[in-house]
Amino acid sequence: MVMPNIPAFIAWGFITALFIATGWAPNSILGGGGNVNDIGWTGAMTQLSLDPNGHTITTYVGLVGPMITYLLPLLIANTGGRMVYGVRGGVVGTIATMGVIVGSNIPMFLGAMLMGPLGGWVMKKIDSIWDGKIKAGFEMLVNNFSAGIVGAALSIGAFFGIAPLVEALSNALQVAVNWLITAHLLPLSSLLIEPGKVLFLNNAINHGVFTPLGAQQVQQSGKSILFLLEANPGPGLGVLLAYTFFGLGIARASAPGAIIIQFLGGIHEIYFPYVLMKPILIIGAIAGGMTGVAINVAFATGLRGPAAPGSIFAVIAQSPLPDLPWVLLSVIGAATVSFLICSVILRASRKRDLATGNAGDLRAAVAQTEANKGKESSVLGSLVKEGETDTGDAQGDATDRLVKNIVFACDAGMGSSAMGATVLRNKMKKAGVEGVTVTNQAIANLDGTADLVITQRELTERAKGQSPNSQHVSVDNFMNSPVYDEVVDQVKRQNANQTEDANT
Template identity: 70%
Template sequence: MTTTSTTSKPAGARVAVQRFGTFLSGMVMPNIAAFIAWGLITAFFIATGWLPNGILGGFGNADLIGWQGAATALAQTEDGTTFPQYVGLVSPMITYLLPLLIANTGGRMIYGERGGVVASIATVGVIVGSTIPMFIGAMIMGPLAAWLMKKVDSIWDGKIKAGFEMLVNNFSAGILGALLAIAGFFGIAPVVQALSNALETAVDWLVGLGLLPLVSILVEPGKILFLNNAINHGVFTPLGTQQAQETGKSILFIIESNPGPGLGILLAFSIFGIGMARASAPGAIIIHFFGGIHEIYFPYVLMKPMLVLAVIAGGATGVATNALFQSGLRAPASPGSIFAILLQTANDSFIGVILSVILSAAVSFLVAAVILRSSRKRDLEAENAGDLNDAIAKTNANKGKESTVLGGLAGGAAGAAAGASASTGSAATATATVTDVHNIVFACDAGMGSSAMGASVLRNKLKKAGVEGVTVTNQAIANLTGDADLVITHKDLTDRAREKSPNSQHVSVDNFMNSPKYDEVVEQVQHQGRSAE
């Protein structure tokens, strides 16, 4: 049984944007480990790295370095003299490995393993037909090739004579892949290269005019609406990787992943917040700053939308600091933990990167402190008024009556549980109607950060309650298969989860870390077990 909800046009537009952004980031995020590996190899072994090594880094004269087993290529000096130079690991990984992984993942998302194979074949043409890393090209050609393969297969689906299936399937994929590789070489590669150069020129133009901090006006609100992975891995990672190949670092890697703005928000709540928000903020700081799960601070901003000004100011400060010091990271920092950021920081950028985190946190904290202090009296009155469920309903509908939502969260489990029985069609009511729950799935945009945290919290609650026979897992919304008995998501992502898993029960939460809905789920499962006896 699913819950009923009314989706407004703005919400529908937001869901559409989230879905598209998730698709883009979904091609990159599963391969982040490969980006990190490339970043580490680059950080250690290029000429300006921590442990320069011409064989692994691909620089210097191969005749002088030795190790004849390594692959070499002819390099040319400015005076036209050629000499053998090691290929190394850095260039092949960024040129071939990373784009092909992206293409294969995109192809699999569209048409499974068969789509991934054709996507990889086609993307080779795009890679070879350009002189820059083809991340954007892979994100275009991969899904396109898989979609075309799916359409071609549908032409003779069920019409192939027995015994010829493998022959037709292999040759159709091979022929289509070859044709698309040629088309990508002559058609898509030049267009994408021109687009990439234009985007890079635009970024350089913004940097030159000192306007790059203005991107925070789009980035920070986008993060709060759960577009963080789409922004970082769908936009900044491809452009930043291209910059990093040319200059050894990129400021684009530290724009979205900077933990400073979120840290400032959580520090402000730790000091000036009230009720549950204040009590939970210190724990959220550890998860956010050291664990790198930025989604943990989003509910704090959503409960008081004026705080978006604080994260914009903090984000802009961080970008301005990095632009001033010309600092950046060698590769994406994912998750956005301070440890990951420092590990990927270029050798000449530690001062700028560290200052960008500190200053962005300080500015975000100061602005948030002013906003929280100015509304503290009203928040306390709302908390004591007992109108907690109305505050939650208004927040769900409007994204924020700033003086009432904190009181709603501060009410904790008792207030939410009391309101559940009186709230028609709410997620809490839906939880109370569950009669057979054995498979619970926490779903978020990427399926790695906030959903993993929420799943861990609920698992611990079930364990303490002595509940057995119930599995609690986490995954990306895009990977929901519809077989979950109960799906738990953040309220801003529930509409998308309901589309992917329409026959599951859906519960919306405001905060993955300490939602009172978890206690309701535990109580229901316990009652279910007693009923079975």
């Protein structure tokens, strides 16, 4: 629910970083809080507030507060509702979430994660009661009124019942985090975070826990250290640097390229197989993570918004200007400690690995990482060029269907499917193919209009259910599949046939 809406979090983070009172370019109109009488511009939303003397004044609302209070939770709720019951579920889930938003005094991310899918599920169950029983001509009336009534009822119930419970839970989590910070124990969180990342719980940890709590802290203090706990690229960089200098075989050869993807691209999963090859290296990652957190705690640093993906560029962009040197120091410190410890471990086992021929099985480690993830990864697959053996298979309706709209689909509609779409677009361009669109989206958003849908093999059946009339192609690796050449050839043949038909 959160990942598809990360661009909105980043937009809010930029606006916060720029325009609040302690931002890079303070603006009391966009950041909020400015006195209308002092500025004299009446073209923005305002609210009544009190000055230090207790006198009523009119101040600007700004963008920061409304975005975190309304926009972000409602986007999450709409995504959750759509995942359960399409557009209709998204609408009802969004209506229901308004109840928890106005029924509390904190950003209601957890409430949105609950009420969005719940609203979609309730609407789906209620629609099933009279499915196929509505008289012709009354469908729109019944559908609109039923959704409106259900949404209103859920919103009221959420206002009185769910909002207080979620607010209490959120406050309890916030108190626990504050206690860890006050007690100087926050670095110990790396004992859970770093192993969790390698087991592919990184998105659940970062976007499911730290992003909602961090956004709440930003509203209170303008920044949050929670955005740096999982997203710091330093520990992974240290692991990959150690392999670059002291690794063996394919692991050493591929590590420099992995550094570019991990540190600059922000795709942390690229270093997980390197840890799985030698699980003891998790000690280096944990120590590096603890070092980075300790530095950030010592200098009271934080980010304005989530660094997603966890690229060094995203970290820099979301850093408050006064905190930037210390944030960079935390990345360097984490990478240095991780590198030193992992280097010692790799050098200590180097002779034994050479003698036994055990240089580490990167292919097995990639397979284990993908098993932890629950699906294949195009980024990881490129490490060992698994795509060279990917034959794929065309499935669905007739392969001579005219292809004008190709869609790459994955769970979230981001990341791997976006990279696959880019690869195929480049192949189409080099082949001189025109008039064909290649896009990417989540499987849940497939609407049946795609002529050809490309998915990873284990997701094809789900895609068929969402878009049964499309031609479906399965691949093992989004980044490097020979199937793409077959698709390009098919489209070229169709274009040639169309040209011949037009000439005759």
